[in-house]
Amino acid sequence: MASSRINNNLSHRSAAYRAALEGTSQSIETFRTFWREEGVKPLDKRGDTVLHFLAIYGNVAAFTLLLEEGLVNNENLKTKNVKGDTALHEATRFGQKCIAEIMLSREKELVFESNNLGETPLFIAAACGKKEVFTFLENLNSDCMMRRNDGCTILHAAVIGECYSLAIRILESYPDLAGKRNEKGKTALHLLAEKPESFRSGSSYTFKVLGRKPVIPLRIIGIIIYSCISEFYKE
Template sequence: MGMALTDSRLLDERGNTAFCVAAAVGNVKIAEIMIKKDPGLPKQRGFEGHTPLYIAALFGHQKMVSYLYSEPTYRDSQEDLPRLFFTSIDSGLYGLASKLLEDHPDFALKRDRNRKTALHLLAQKPKPSSYPRGSPGIFASFKGYKNPEQALVKQLWFEVAKHGKAKLIDVLTSPSHLLFDAMEIGNCEFVAQLIYECPGLVWERNSKGWTIIHAAVWHRHETIFSLIYEVGIVKNVIATFKDKEDGSTLLHLAARSAPVSQLNRLAGAGFQIRRELLWFEEVKKIVQPSYIQMKNSKGETPQELFTSEHATLLKDGQTWMNGTAQSCTIVSTLIASALFAAEVTVIMGNHQVKSAPFRIFIISDAIAFLLALAATLTFSAILTSRYAERDFLSALSWRLKMGLALLFFSITAMMFTFSSAFFIAYGHKDVFSILVTGCAGVPVLLYVFLQFPLLKDIFASTFSCTSIFKQSEPVLL
């Protein structure tokens, strides 16, 4: 016996029909079956008067939304389209938002209950940057606009621009400034896209008198800061703008401690302080010489401010670097001691074996010992360092990287020594010797796996010098 129309429209305790529940879970197949039984179901509102289309958008079900929106009778007469438009952006349904904007261009100017436009919602959507090291791809990606979010931003921007400069400025700055909202939340892609569409935005300033270059320094966004290299002599003007509240220059902003989210991009206080030093030195290159010693309203020069702001981080960096070096010194010393004992034992035993495994044993043992000894000396150089600010900029990171590399090759050579010893004792055809040789690679792989986060941060910190602040892709044409 088939389901009666009245049964399909029964409400649950929250006031939803069964079709509303299907829309909430995004089950298109069940929705199709129910519509065949009762074509009017998509018009039946559920909890708090929400239509199934709105409910599907609220839960971010792209396929269900596309299915329901494809039928005009389900949307035009019943749906609160502006509310659906803002909800689709909040839910990440940029295809639906783009379609709604295409059908209703005036939505680009509409504001939600918080007086935010669609551009404000997109600017304030937090997301990790895909180009954290200032890759030129962030600008190259705007040429094709294959990303639906990028396409929607472009569509919104040009719709707003059609209404004239006054309306454009109103949307840009009210209730808050789009660019600086995006910079605060870390949405560098949004900022980069707007600048790509309208290069003149690089001159925009907030209530503090900052440009986006100042905001990029404050929030430590290399991708946006790199635009300073494209504006030519104009950068000399931008670099003179000061904070209206305390008279801080661009270099004072670089002297401030970075946000925790940016510091945590590198694991290890030693690399964090180095990153801060790189920023400070890079900004120092673009400010006028007189600004390097200029004081803010509190009478602090940029260098004095940097030292006071980073005193705790510097101390943590000293502790971290010292602890890391001590741990590695113990390991390298133990390896060197064991290898030296093995070498001396063989030499004192006056062995005359000239087989290939024996030669491999002697040579690999000597190499492993020398590498371990070199690693020990390198880590000792870290332990005896002054741990001054400038040391973190180059010397300490290079020593740590070199020490870890020497330790890695020492362990590798030691495994050759270990394997060759079994071939000497049991012969190259013995299964036990082959099995041990295979297992000898485990410690090497384990070292790489366990130390990979540290090694990654070392190389990221060591090689992320001034190149991270420069773009090879021109933006400000």
């Protein structure tokens, strides 16, 4: 009987996973049934719930249904996986702005939830280069000066993720971040210097990686240096 129960549970979870992925009217009904029986129980070893999967795949119809029928409450929306990520973190990571809008229309405090590394959804947006979601979260009074547990800022995150156009946008809006150092004492400029393969140096190595690595715009270096000089004179 125990094995039969385990098999049934696995079958229910597999069906819920497919329902989150497909988004058809039939799958939504399957999903509704699962939610009423299982709620926010994890579907996998990562601790992801059906809400995480709905966010990842951008299943707006199912997410809206759950909220409209009152099946999901604010505490459900704050449920985290083993890495401390909420469904909003995942929606941000995969650029699912519509899901982020739906979640934050119900619970605005989600924007301040941090994962185990101290990353808010805004930090994830910067790290993954999701400009639309970043701007949306920024306009909701997200803490743009926040730091991850290791001291990295959203500017560090954008540079580490090689999301240089977003890094420029962040620099222009928050020039003070240029001089901020992480726990290792490194600014965003230090991190850029550690990415020589992204510069157009004309070396044979550059030609080897050209097209596979984002090229660092010289503009970002100029902005960082200018901002750091400004900070120096402020001190």
